[in-house]
Amino acid sequence: MRELEVLLQAHYPLIYLVTPEEERAEQAIAAISQLKPARKLFLWTVTHGIIEYGRPRTVTQHNTVSPEAAIEWVVRQREPGIFVFKDLHPFIESASVMRWLRDAIASFKGMSKAFVLMSPVQRIPVELEKDAAVLEFPLPNMAELDEVLNGHLKTSASRTRRLSTEGREKLVKATLGLTRDEADKVYRKAEVVSGHLTEAEVDIVLSEKKQIIKRNGILEYLEVDETIDAVGGLTELKRWLGQRADAFTERARQYGLPQPKGMLILGVPGCGKSLIAKTTARLWGLPLLRLDMGRVYDGSMVGRSEANLRNALKVAESISPAILFIDEVDKAFGGAGGSGDSDGGTSSRIFGSFLTWMQEKSSPVFVMATANRVERLPSEFLRKGRFDEIFFVDLPNFEERKEIFRIHLGKRREDIARFDIDQLSHTCEGYSGAEIEQGLVAAMYDAFAQGREFTQFDILAALKATMPLSRTLTEQVTALREWARHRARPAATMLAEYQRMEF
Ligand SMILES: Nc1ncnc2c1ncn2[C@@H]1O[C@H](COP(=O)(O)OP(=O)(O)OP(=O)(O)O)[C@@H](O)[C@H]1O
Numbered sequence: 001m002r003e004l005e006v007l008l009q010a011h012y013p014l015i016y017l018v019t020p021e022e023e024r025a026e027q028a029i030a031a032i033s034q035l036k037p038a039r040k041l042f043l044w045t046v047t048h049g050i051i052e053y054g055r056p057r058t059v060t061q062h063n064t065v066s067p068e069a070a071i072e073w074v075v076r077q078r079e080p081g082i083f084v085f086k087d088l089h090p091f092i093e094s095a096s097v098m099r100w101l102r103d104a105i106a107s108f109k110g111m112s113k114a115f116v117l118m119s120p121v122q123r124i125p126v127e128l129e130k131d132a133a134v135l136e137f138p139l140p141n142m143a144e145l146d147e148v149l150n151g152h153l154k155t156s157a158s159r160t161r162r163l164s165t166e167g168r169e170k171l172v173k174a175t176l177g178l179t180r181d182e183a184d185k186v187y188r189k190a191e192v193v194s195g196h197l198t199e200a201e202v203d204i205v206l207s208e209k210k211q212i213i214k215r216n217g218i219l220e221y222l223e224v225d226e227t228i229d230a231v232g233g234l235t236e237l238k239r240w241l242g243q244r245a246d247a248f249t250e251r252a253r254q255y256g257l258p259q260p261k262g263m264l265i266l267g268v269p270g271c272g273k274s275l276i277a278k279t280t281a282r283l284w285g286l287p288l289l290r291l292d293m294g295r296v297y298d299g300s301m302v303g304r305s306e307a308n309l310r311n312a313l314k315v316a317e318s319i320s321p322a323i324l325f326i327d328e329v330d331k332a333f334g335g336a337g338g339s340g341d342s343d344g345g346t347s348s349r350i351f352g353s354f355l356t357w358m359q360e361k362s363s364p365v366f367v368m369a370t371a372n373r374v375e376r377l378p379s380e381f382l383r384k385g386r387f388d389e390i391f392f393v394d395l396p397n398f399e400e401r402k403e404i405f406r407i408h409l410g411k412r413r414e415d416i417a418r419f420d421i422d423q424l425s426h427t428c429e430g431y432s433g434a435e436i437e438q439g440l441v442a443a444m445y446d447a448f449a450q451g452r453e454f455t456q457f458d459i460l461a462a463l464k465a466t467m468p469l470s471r472t473l474t475e476q477v478t479a480l481r482e483w484a485r486h487r488a489r490p491a492a493t494m495l496a497e498y499q500r501m502e503f
């Protein structure tokens with residue numbers, strides 16, 4: 001909001017304000033227009049034409065419904081003013097509207113006049129790119145959301161219940177990341193469901209918020225049932241994560257610790273990278289947001305993909321502390337930076353914005369990225385200091401495979417003492433955790449089809465019948481190991497590493 005003020009005070013002739021919250025933005029601009037020297041504020045919509053802010057909608061400027069006529073009217077004004085055009089974007093590509101705008105901007109020289117194009121989507125023709133300052137209107141902060149909550153607490157239903165300061169803070173925090181209207185709806189719904197708003201309604205508010213985030217489509221709120229104990233091996237990685245369980249608390253700040261930024265988990269397919277990333281959210285007690293890079297890319301309009309990314313990151317920040325999970329970054333950013341940029345540089349730009357965000361972010365959003373093809377990742381991504389740590393997850397060794405068998409057998413049967421786990425582990429050298437699990441499931445299907453309980457022998461047979469990926473993709477696995485040896489930290493313990501070498 002401060003930025004908007006600066007731009008308007010500095011007499012920027014054309015500001016493009018991206019926001020779904022017209023009313024809030026309008027109020028903010030109105031407040032700025034009152035700062036000395038005060039300026040008049042006019043609003044244009046295609047339905048009403050130009051009206052002066054604060055005047056009834058019926059008092060419109062004559063014949064200003066068409067965008068061209070409205071811009072012409074603005075040009076004719078001699079007094080300083082701010083002219084807000086709402087949803088001009090469907091018309092902005094038209095040759096005459098664009099020309100009118102450019103002429104108008106040129107005529108503003110030395111005058112205290114400014115256009116603010118307000119719209120929920122960013123659509124700027126290249127011709128105007130140089131003249132326009134693009135701004136995202138920030139989502140409401142705690143204080144503004146507190147106001148929204150206040151409005152609800154005044155109603156009779158909620159007034160009867162006392163709400164502690166803490167409970168109040170929790171309710172407000174639960175709506176961070178929403179617009180004012182959305183927060184309002186969420187509170188109203190919670191009130192309807194339980195008849196009042198108290199601390200007990202935080203869960204309703206949170207689940208409503210999840211629905212809203214889902215609809216936004218790029219971020220996904222993941223619910224994870226499994227705990228970190230469902231991951232076999234990776235002891236060193238687990239220890240590292242365990243140490244940082246309280247990293248986002250006030251206590252850690254007081255102690256003088258910096259906020260962790262993020263980690264990159266590299267490794268062989270099917271060895272638990274995604275699994276550990278997901279279970280970390282449980283371990284740390286933070287919400288887990290998956291950023292789907294595939295959905296960020298949108299070729300329909302210039303600047304659309306960037307806006308998508310910015311939006312998603314903004315929502316993540318407003319929910320923080322949170323974990324932002326980006327699975328398979330090698331696929332998302334694979335095209336960036338290289339010569340194979342086939343999309344007109346979009347992936348490079350997206351990648352650039354992402355890096356900048358990572359560099360500059362001050363909010364506690366912990367990025368958890370996974371990848372299995374390092375050679376596809378742009379080198380800037382892997383540079384020291386970008387992530388707190390880069391871990392390498394290798395194929396499980398003998399002991400680790402035993403642990404994985406115990407975990408997966410234990411999930412399916414109470415009594416696992418009847419299995420010879422040493423023998424199973426011996427049989428599947430070179431298998432990933434996912435392959436071990438698949439083998440087990442295949443064995444169970446075999447036995448199930450024959451109407452009997454599965455045995456040690458079924459598992460051995462199923463494992464022998466499959467060819468592990470590490471054997472078909474030997475070169476790729478070797479190359480990854482070679483790369484990681486010098487640049488990443490092993491996710492397993494030193495002892496496990498040592499045992500691995502002995503094979
Ligand atoms: N170390 C492990 N301990 C327990 N289960 C495992 C382990 N590794 C893999 N699995 C099983 O395999 C499944 C797939 O693993 P996951 O998706 O985490 O692999 P990944 O490393 O992300 O693979 P990819 O590179 O293909 O994305 C897990 O959901 C889990 O059931």
Ligand SMILES: [Mg+2]
Nearest residue numbers: 273274327370
């Ligand atoms: Mg994965």
